[in-house]
Amino acid sequence: MTKFLKLKYLCLVVILLFCVSCLTKKVWNQSYKENFNQFLISQNGNMVVFLGSKYHYIFHDNTKTLERLLKWPNRRNLFINTQETKFNLKSNNIVTGHVTVESFYNNMPERDHEFLRSLGFKKKNKYMAPKIKLMMKGKRYLPRADLGYDIPQFQRPYVIPIYYQGDTIDNIKKIAITPITIAADSTIIIGKIILSPFRGQ
DSSP states (O other), X not given: OOHHHHHHHHHXXXXXXXXXXXXXXXXXXXXXXXXXXXXXXXXXXXXXXXXXXXXXXXXXXXXXXXXXXXXXXXXXXXXXXXXXXXXXXXXXXXXXXXXXXXXXXXXXOHHHHHHHHHHTOBOSSTTSOOEEEEEEEEEXXXXXXXXXOOOOOOSSOEEEEEEEOTTTTTSOOOOOBOOEEEOTXXXXXXXXXXXXXXXXX
């Protein structure tokens, strides 16, 4: 093979690799942004609902970690790190991913450190605040247009991207209407499961 042909072959390989890379990015990096204005918790703590501006996302939390965090008296010291949080949407409206919850402060009472450590919070080093990555799996629903949810909202929403593969958004199966309703006494429910809103941010 001549030097010219070798160079031509090398250029062709580089071009092909570049095209494959672009195609891969196009397939996996599609997303839309969701503004989450409130979280709801079921009475038994096994279910957490993220109320978004576009959709409702209902997750099962058998570990009850989120419930314990959202009911913790010092929860205002915690926040969701949106840069390290990711949700993936499948064509059947199943949502999987993880939520990274982090503390604002590294310097806190030892009892608070102990509580967070008991849930699995860790620090990369002694100077950094503790955080935890929670694996999530749930389903996306359409909110009901005929029903308003008069519940307190966060002072500012959490903006989290929802990723999907390529043309998944075009081939998505029909989205079910949210099972979240409000009873006559203004109680928020899913079927017969009572939900409570997360108070404060």
